Amino acid sequence: MSPDGAAAGWLDDLGRALRRENVDGWHHDQVLAEARQHLADSGEDPLVAFGPAVDYARLLAGELAGAPVTPPPSVGPARLLVEGVVKTYRGRPVLTGVDLAVAGGEVAAVIGPNGVGKSTLLRICAGLESPDAGSVTVTGGLGYCPQRPALVDLLRAEEHMELVGAGRGLSRAEARRHGARLAADLDWVPDRRLVGDLSGGTRQKLNVVLAALGDPAVLLLDEPYQGFDGESFLDFWEQVWHWRDEGRAVVVVTHRPEQLKRVDRVLDLGREGAVARRRSR
């Protein structure tokens, strides 16, 4: 049985409050599922059962902070393996022997100042650009979200999904359905507007959706949240943790420091001899 309108609204508030408290991924889903079940079974008013959503989220975040860390899903062999990648532009070395290994169930952040080669590295990983030396091995399907959304202004969002989905072997209906689900996770409902009429943030959401369509095992995301508002930014990272929980290998180019403490690896291209550092969760 699904909760009524008041309960559904309270659950939405709880979801947002949990993310603000940095409770996401598996914990976020679990708390929401348990609260939803309780409200459905008991028929209680959520304010009576749990109190205000914000307070309840804060309470849970405090408890989880003191709780033993949930063991992450088992980390397998590398799905993305970058070995000794070198790239020089007009005599200027950009990438000097970059190594990176990202397993299924891991999130890697690529950081560094402007012009240090973050986007170039992702383009090399996607096979859109050749390195001067080095190799990249990808295990499973690959999804790439470029920094500048490569979209057709006069097509609708769903038409993009159908087109990209066709390449991934999805029927038009499957592509639309899967795309709508991914869009909902980013708090976006695609409508019939042409892509050229969408805001920058919404175009970026479509950019992310297209990269993730068909559930590729490896996701390369090049600063995909440009133009996102605060809530969308949180939705995006929530989605990244979901992908990690599902066992995908995710690489995110980012300038934003607030999520770095939660990723599994950080590749700082601003440092000499860039090699990814493994972080404990």
Next chain:
Amino acid sequence: MSRVRAVARATVVDLLRRRTVVVLMVLVPLAFYAARHDLEGQSIRFLAMGLAWSLSTLAAFAGLAGQEIDPRLRLSGFGAGELLAGRVLGLSSFALPLAGLYAAVVLVDRRPERWAGILLALGLTVAVALPVGLVVAALLRRPLESAMLLLVVAGLQMLLDPAGDAPRALPFWSVREVLTWTVDGTDGGYVRRALLHAAVAVVVLGGTTVLARARSLRRRPHLRHSVV
């Protein structure tokens, strides 16, 4: 085949939503035709060259639009050949009815004795214009430069006497040659030469487009895919 159809569908939808372009596509050859309506041969030649410029420019813009999204589609699983074939299919499904419409206009308006020549000339216009536009897009990769070059090509083909040597180096010489046979009642050698020229043009221009796009969208050797 479903991937080719998907690209063709997107090409057609993208094109039909450019309403002003669609209107101009229909009006430009008509304006050329009407401008010399007093002279039967000239009006038909102008119509064919107007159509050649319209369709080749349209193909160039479709090719340029595709270059933005093609890398993403390639990564999604499309082959470079499927992308190109889909675009040609989409463009053809727009260009052929347009050529049919103009064939009907000329046939009704002029009732030429060699009416098959009109059908053949406009068919060759479509067959040559699409690879002309696509190859220009693939090589120049910029819209303004592509449009200017196509204008020069179509303009020269319209102005130069097809009996000379220089016009034979231009892609739409076959269309002019067939129209000479149609309007002036020359011998069948004109048609044979035209068909040969068109075939060579399509193979050379189409082949160059295929090579350019295949190179641009090639699988890079540094990237290895292994199965899960």
